[in-house]
Amino acid sequence: MKITAAVLDHIGQSGPFAQTRPLRLAEVDLDPPGANELLVKVEAAGLCHSDLSVINGDRPRPTPMAIGHEAVATVIEAGAVAAASFMAGDRVVLSFLPLCGTCPACLAGEGYLCANGAAANGAGTLLDGDIRLHECGVEVRHHLGASAFATHAVVDRRSAVKVPADIPVEIAALFGCAVLTGVGAVLNTARLRVGESLVVYGLGGVGLAALLGALAGGAVPVVAVDPMPHKRALAVELGAAAALDPADGPDAIVAALGGVKPDVVIETVGKAAVLAQAYALARRGGRIVTVGLPNPAEQLSIPAVSLVADGKTLMGSYMGSSIPSRDIPRYIALWRAGRLPVERLLTSVSPLNEINALFDTLASGAAIRQVVIP
Known part of the structure; x- marks a missing residue:
């Protein structure tokens, strides 16, 4: 399917980003999900310094890459294995490190140090090593298994945590990283x-x-x-x-x-x-x-x-040091109880086409958390 995504062609870009425009909104091809994967519609995505560090070269990553990693989305389709846990219509928060469940760290209860998830993130692939994004026959890499500055994404099922659908999307997105x-x-x-x-x-x-x-x-x-x-x-x-x-x-x-x-x-x-x-x-x-x-x-x-x-x-x-499937529901429960007022972190909600200028605001230190709605 054709989707719109914010694509970074070269790392090491400097500002002002509203002028240099390191991110371009491109129409790219998104393959169907594999057995362990989900096709999701991105509802909201937050801007994070981890995104900025890829743009400016502090965190080198292969390019071209569709970036963005802090997001909430709605499941459209689940692959054969993923369908055992997810169905169309599920609201999910995306985690920026999929936990394989089989490496020594995962088996020790330290999934946040998952070696296979980290290797996939470094290579710009999904957990199983696949790349589902293409532009004119060229592979477009995934950012932290999410590539969330986009209208849609394919993510590994282990990158998604089901959350209640009644949480405002601009708030729900923040649970995935910040x-x-x-x-x-x-x-x-x-x-x-x-x-x-x-x-x-x-x-x-x-x-x-x-x-x-x-x-x-x-x-x-x-x-x-x-x-x-x-x-x-x-x-x-x-x-x-x-x-x-x-x-x-x-x-x-x-x-x-x-x-x-x-x-x-x-x-x-x-x-x-x-x-x-x-x-x-x-x-x-x-x-x-x-x-x-x-x-x-x-x-x-x-x-x-x-x-x-x-x-x-x-x-x-x-x-x-989190296990997303354990901790995201806990933190949402604290938010519902009024003990974790996450909404106070939200600086602004903007359309995706303002993404470059929003990174200027982030780089200046003026913003806390900005969210885009694709």
């Missing part, structure tokens, strides 16, 4: 304990989701750090005890915590220098969780002796 990653970093990776203090660096969609997860999990106090005044203001509205400019320095953060260093620090910026600051800030025995994706050339330098002498734990968190 919420899954940010809340999961706090509750799954850091394993927050009630009453622990927490600092979050970076207040984009993932950072503010982490803040919401910290508040829902009983962190006290929670302090936010970001250079953008409007993001700091929102953090305080959401319940942060304080929101500071990074230029205020670590002493101001410690003062906001009552004069003690934090138990947990979450770093979402994706800069090695910020991660080093987060590591230094944590108390002795503290836990530092990073979810940001720096350019592969960046190197982290910390005092090696501090790992032993200070007993600190530095943890990476991919996809919030």
Whole structure:
């Protein structure tokens, strides 16, 4: 079938994207789903720094590629195997890492480290190695198994989590990445304990989701750090005890915590220098969780002796150490209970044809989460 998709022909593009237009809306051919796959109609898709990092070359990926990975969709058709779990009309949130269920990580209960899913994502294929997108006979790669900046997509059944159809699509989409990653970093990776203090660096969609997860999990106090005044203001509205400019320095953060260093620090910026600051800030025995994706050339330098002498734990968190089929329903339940106001993360809802200009807004730091409706 013919669909419209936002296609990236070359990585390493620079802004302003409204002028350079790295993404073009193209009519491409979408093959029918294979046995393990679903044909879906994309209802809404969110813009994420992980998309931007492919455009600007921080996360190299094969091209041409149809990008976009945070989305909600409606199932149109299910392949022979997928039909055992999905049917036409099901509403699904797309997960950006399909869990194969058979690799050592999956068998150990750590599907967020699925080797086969990661290999497929790196190659720009679906989990079984197939490519379902073509343009004039040329393969168009899949982005994180979703390629969600499009009217339709074919995804692996293990990239989809069924959700209730009554959730507004612009809100449901955010559970696929921002919420899954940010809340999961706090509750799954850091394993927050009630009453622990927490600092979050970076207040984009993932950072503010982490803040919401910290508040829902009983962190006290929670302090936010970001250079953008409007993001700091929102953090305080959401319940942060304080929101500071990074230029205020670590002493101001410690003062906001009552004069003690934090138990947990979450770093979402994706800069090695910020991660080093987060590591230094944590108390002795503290836990530092990073979810940001720096350019592969960046190197982290910390005092090696501090790992032993200070007993600190530095943890990476991919996809919030989440199992999507388990955690997305949990987070939706928290949202329904009013404990996870995900709707406050939404900056704007726009048509797909504004995609390039929207990435300028994202790159500037002005937006938290923008959503496009194909």
